[in-house]
Amino acid sequence: MNLDQQVYLDYAATTPMDDRVVAAMLPYFSEVYGNPSSIHFFGQRAEAALETARETIAEVLNAKPEEIVFTSGGTESDNLAVRGAAFARRAKTGANHILTTPVEHDAILHTVEQLGREFQFDVETLPVDANGWVDPEDVKRRLRADTVLVSVIYANNEIGTINALAEIGAVCRAQGVWLHSDAVQAAAHLEIDVEKEQIDLLSIGAHKMYGPKGVGALYIRSGIHLMPMQTGGGQEAETRAGTQNVAYIVGLAAAVKLAALEREQRAEHERSLRDQIIGRVLDTIPGAHLTGHFSNRLPNHASFVFENVDGNHLVMLLDAAGFACSSGSACKVGNPKPSNVLQAIGVQAEWLLDSLRVTVGKDTLEADVERFLAVLPGIIERARRLR
Numbered sequence: 001m002n003l004d005q006q007v008y009l010d011y012a013a014t015t016p017m018d019d020r021v022v023a024a025m026l027p028y029f030s031e032v033y034g035n036p037s038s039i040h041f042f043g044q045r046a047e048a049a050l051e052t053a054r055e056t057i058a059e060v061l062n063a064k065p066e067e068i069v070f071t072s073g074g075t076e077s078d079n080l081a082v083r084g085a086a087f088a089r090r091a092k093t094g095a096n097h098i099l100t101t102p103v104e105h106d107a108i109l110h111t112v113e114q115l116g117r118e119f120q121f122d123v124e125t126l127p128v129d130a131n132g133w134v135d136p137e138d139v140k141r142r143l144r145a146d147t148v149l150v151s152v153i154y155a156n157n158e159i160g161t162i163n164a165l166a167e168i169g170a171v172c173r174a175q176g177v178w179l180h181s182d183a184v185q186a187a188a189h190l191e192i193d194v195e196k197e198q199i200d201l202l203s204i205g206a207h208k209m210y211g212p213k214g215v216g217a218l219y220i221r222s223g224i225h226l227m228p229m230q231t232g233g234g235q236e237a238e239t240r241a242g243t244q245n246v247a248y249i250v251g252l253a254a255a256v257k258l259a260a261l262e263r264e265q266r267a268e269h270e271r272s273l274r275d276q277i278i279g280r281v282l283d284t285i286p287g288a289h290l291t292g293h294f295s296n297r298l299p300n301h302a303s304f305v306f307e308n309v310d311g312n313h314l315v316m317l318l319d320a321a322g323f324a325c326s327s328g329s330a331c332k333v334g335n336p337k338p339s340n341v342l343q344a345i346g347v348q349a350e351w352l353l354d355s356l357r358v359t360v361g362k363d364t365l366e367a368d369v370e371r372f373l374a375v376l377p378g379i380i381e382r383a384r385r386l387r
């Protein structure tokens with residue numbers, strides 16, 4: 001296998017690090033190595049880097065620096081937001097109701113499931129339409145006096161659909177209910193303004209936007225106090241204990257900044273490749289269905305169900321042909337469990353494992369997409385015969 005010929009079309013699973021991000025991080029491994037909590041020169045230099053990173057991220061989200069808490073990634077941000085809000089709110093008010101969607105990432109899905117099962121929270125799941133889109137009116141109808149938190153994914157990792165966070169934010173704010181959004185995919189592609197959209201808690205992660213794996217942030221609106229999930233020292237305003245991962249946080253900030261600066265040019269490039277993929281697949285492959293919204297979707301994201309094709313099988317055949325895609329979300333490796341997202345959007349039971357996700361990136365070449373589109377119909381035929 002010639003690795004040079006392998007084409008990566010799985011940017012929703014993770015992205016390669018941008019050289020500029022790596023370069024920004026390097027001094028913070030061995031040159032600027034102080035503990036940001038130390039008061040001496042070495043500590044101050046590390047702390048300065050940490051606070052600059054906080055300012056950079058806050059500016060991009062239209063937040064205040066003190067509203068940004070660093071975490072170990074998207075999963076931890078989601079856990080801290082949901083569990084931290086649920087327990088803090090219940091302790092203060094006795095309220096017990098969590099409102100979420102059936103199309104969340106497992107980091108939310110399994111967290112709310114546990115809160116329901118083990119901690120007696122009353123977890124309610126909103127309906128979604130055939131594109132996995134949440135109607136803000138449904139949020140409005142289901143908000144209750146005892147709702148502790150609403151959590152709605154910003155843009156879906158499996159099917160790309162983008163939710164109307166500003167409208168949902170207005171509904172929640174009118175009732176004084178906290179709104180969390182998992183923006184781990186969205187932040188890589190979309191402009192997010194937590195003030196305009198009236199979002200109270202927002203999760204982001206670096207590795208979906210050309211930053212390092214294992215680092216993320218949670219935006220926490222001023223005045224909200226979460227129950228810490230990790231206790232220890234007083235770091236991160238007593239919300240998330242532990243010496244900060246300075247180099248990785250610098251990398252996260254660099255990635256966030258580049259995503260903001262290059263947003264339009266990246267999206268334009270990706271959208272044209274995405275539309276090429278969607279158009280050609282639907283035109284040339286029989287029994288192909290787009291999942292998620294046709295246009296209100298992430299600019300880099302194409303996702304399908306192919307009748308009578310095992311998705312994992314298809315991914316393996318594509319891999320052997322030199323193309324890396326995924327079926328469902330990356331977290332479903334070796335676990336062909338029907339996706340909660342595809343079930344929620346009403347994909348027929350016999351096609352629930354028949355999905356393919358193709359996600360492009362800022363450096364994806366049009367020639368590679370062309371080669372992919374040229375081989376895909378034949379590979380789907382083979383996968384159908386093998387079934």
Ligand SMILES: *Cc1c(COP(=O)(O)O)cnc(C)c1O
Nearest residue numbers: 073074075105107157184185205
């Ligand atoms: C990747 C992802 C996560 C998890 O983030 P990690 O940094 O990998 O822990 C959460 N939510 C969504 C929507 C994601 O795409």
